[in-house]
Amino acid sequence: MLRRCYRELTGRILLPAVEDSVATARMLYETDLVVMSHNTATDPVFNYANLAAQRLFEMPWDDYVRTPSRLSAEPVDRAERARLMAAVAERGFIEDYHGVRISRGGRRFRIEQATVWNLFDEAGNPAGQAAAFSHWVPLG
Numbered sequence: 001m002l003r004r005c006y007r008e009l010t011g012r013i014l015l016p017a018v019e020d021s022v023a024t025a026r027m028l029y030e031t032d033l034v035v036m037s038h039n040t041a042t043d044p045v046f047n048y049a050n051l052a053a054q055r056l057f058e059m060p061w062d063d064y065v066r067t068p069s070r071l072s073a074e075p076v077d078r079a080e081r082a083r084l085m086a087a088v089a090e091r092g093f094i095e096d097y098h099g100v101r102i103s104r105g106g107r108r109f110r111i112e113q114a115t116v117w118n119l120f121d122e123a124g125n126p127a128g129q130a131a132a133f134s135h136w137v138p139l140g
Contacts, residue, residue: 014132058104059104085129097111097131109139110137116131
């Protein structure tokens with residue numbers, strides 16, 4: 001779904017497919033590109049985080065996929081994050097997003113050149129939102 005929706009909305013390929021779906025999923029999980037997504041709950045919860053995301057946000061898989069995505073931003077930055085998510089919901093995707101985030105351990109960093117896009121199932125029903133980026137700058 002991450003790759004399909006990215007391609008349909010942006011016209012680009014997130015990562016190339018390889019020999020089979022298991023290998024493709026492994027490549028997405030192990031790439032250096034940070035890729036994460038959250039569901040459609042009223043207070044969305046992360047439902048995917050590849051290894052790069054888990055390392056950057058200092059959370060193992062089991063913790064990541066139980067965390068409300070709003071907690072990836074400090075309280076002062078959450079209003080801006082909410083505006084971003086609303087814009088993505090309306091437009092389908094945005095590119096060149098930048099914003100300050102915080103890891104579970106309290107490390108602050110600035111995301112740069114991120115793409116954020118809507119997720120939808122095969123029938124077109126909303127399934128959440130995803131983000132991918134490879135550039136970030138540690139802060140403080």
